[in-house]
Amino acid sequence: MQRPVLLCLAGAFALAACDRGPPAAPDAPAAPSTVSDTAHVFSPELAPGDFAEHVRVLASDAFEGRAPGSPGEDKTVAYIQSQFERIGLKPGNAGSWVQQVPMTETTADESAIMTVTVKGKPHALKFGDDMVIGTRSGQEQVSLKDSDVVFVGYGVDAPEQKWNDYAGLDVKGKTVVMLVNDPGFHVGDESLFEGRRMTYYGRWTYKFEEAARQGAAAALIVHDDAGASYGWDVVKSSWSGAQFDLRASDDPAPRLPMQGWITGAQATALFADAGLDFAALRKAANQRGFKAVPLDAKASVTLNSTIVEKSSRNVVGLLPGTETPDEAIVYMAHWDHLGKHPDEPGDNIYNGAIDNATGVAGIMEIAERFKQHPPKRSVLFLAVTLEESGLLGSKYYVAHPVIPLAKTVAAINIDAMSTAGLSKDMVVTGLGNSELDDVLKAITDKQGRVLHAEATPESGFYFRSDHFNFAKAGVPALYAEGGEDLAAGGSEAGRKASEEYTAMRYHKPADQFDPNWNLAGVMQDLDTLFQVGQVLADGTTWPNWRAGNPFRAARDASRAAGAKP
DSSP: OOOSSOOOOSSOOOOOSSSSOSOOOOOOOOSSOGGGGOOOOOOSSOOHHHHHHHHHHHTSGGGTTOOTTSHHHHHHHHHHHHHHHHHTOEETBTTBSEEEEEEEEEEEOTTOEEEEEETTEEEEEEBTTTEEEEOOSOOSEEEEEEEEEEEOTTOOEEGGGTEETTTTOOOTTOEEEEESSOTTGGGTOTTSTTTTSOOGGGSHHHHHHHHHHTTOSEEEEEOOHHHHTSOHHHHHHHHSSEEEEEOGGGOOSOOOSEEEEEOHHHHHHHHHHTTOOHHHHHHHTTSTTOOOEEEEEEEEEEEEEEEEEEEEEEEEEEEOOSSEEEEEEEEEEEOOOOEEOTTSSSOOEEOOIIIIIHHHHHHHHHHHHHHHSOOSEEEEEEEESOSTTTSHHHHHHHHSOSSOGGGEEEEEEOOSOOOBOOBSEEEETTTTSBTHHHHHHHHHHHHTOEEEOOSOGGGOGGGSSTHHHHHHTTOOEEEEEEOSOBTTTHHHHHHHHHHHHHHHTTTSTTOOOOTTOBOHHHHHHHHHHHHHHHHHHTSOOOOOBOTTOTTHHHHHHHHHHHHOO
16 A cells, blocks of 8 residues: 655566557456446436445445455456446456456465474464465465474565675575564664665565575564554454465566464564574664574474465456547556455454445546546556455556556556545655655645655555556556544544554454445545546646656656657
């Protein structure tokens, strides 16, 4: 979901060489059109009742939490497609409403127990309670047997930061244990990396990629609430049940045979039995020149998984431009959520109302309005899949764009809209990174709203939503939402609402539609984001990243390539 002055990513994300992805497969059979699920009469302009109806339908129990590859996907895709058709959009992928996203579904046997033997003393780590593990290998069985365990600090190799936790270390076949977030975070040293602001090196996805590059057999991240920005319950729910991935052939990133998380309590106990003080080592890992510390420990586990090759779908609707239809602005939102967890007692449907039925409803409402004000440039409305599995639907789209990235003016992402009411501010995750901020500010200035960056840059929200894949490919991407300084109650009320959502509903079954939501702020935010797109769609400018931003080089190269005859 968000952040500014990003780290210089190792290796530019390869831009797609072709104008379109592979030929569109016929639309996969879907459930009967779910237009009948609502008798609501929609307005052609932004309307809170329309928005609420979209969220109500998408977050209903009938959609089963919108898990990719499930009957809930069929209903979701059918509903979005039917609404795009009703609005008057055109099929956006070479005559098809969908872009097939090949995926691998991996469901781990959660009875797996990892045994870590420390100085001859075995520790049996239970799945869910003590650790979570999974494989992205596509193999039904992966095993560790007496794998040496090494603590590698933050698991970071950042040449431009003159930091390498793997320096002089051979971890081939070993199990690496590492900390979440960036060096400096756990000791409050803002002189390291970007201070409080998490870089991509702090994200768990990077840490697993780097461990794979180093040849490790397995990697475990030690969880802590502050470093991850969420509790163990979120880790447990997110890593249990079916996990989705792109096929290895569609994903150039390196993969580990096994990866996962371990609780802070278990890590502390394991280190203590090895004669090591985990708290002291965590502090030492924040110092330049830190050297990895082998534990006198061996890890063993056999993980059985059910592997199913499936295909999910991005839904693509296009409003062709009246003058330069080959150039486009992209509005996107992810439609997927966590599905059903049948083994959990009570309510086990993760409805995902805020996250992210609100975003899908938002792009539908903006599409309604654009249809009444035909743009000069095209506007593409993209509902992507597999965000909760690592931004995979948008990752696949960026590798196989239906509008060439060189012709994509900007991307505007809507993910988890605030339903707390009107706000005096707007949060831009990654404020200061691109010239899109200037377009947005001109609009919010007229509204009397103030722009500011996210309040918790250490949470790494910039890397946690779909705009990030566009950014890595060089396309300026905006992720902005209503702030916490509410018109009714001020910042205190806004913080309380945000904290309540994170603690009680985020990635939990309680994220359900509420007919009592205050949608005045949602309407204001959608109007603002519509205006940003309208300025771009009716103009001729090509916004870029700020000078010094690591994504600017990819944008410049893309634009230069697109300008060639």
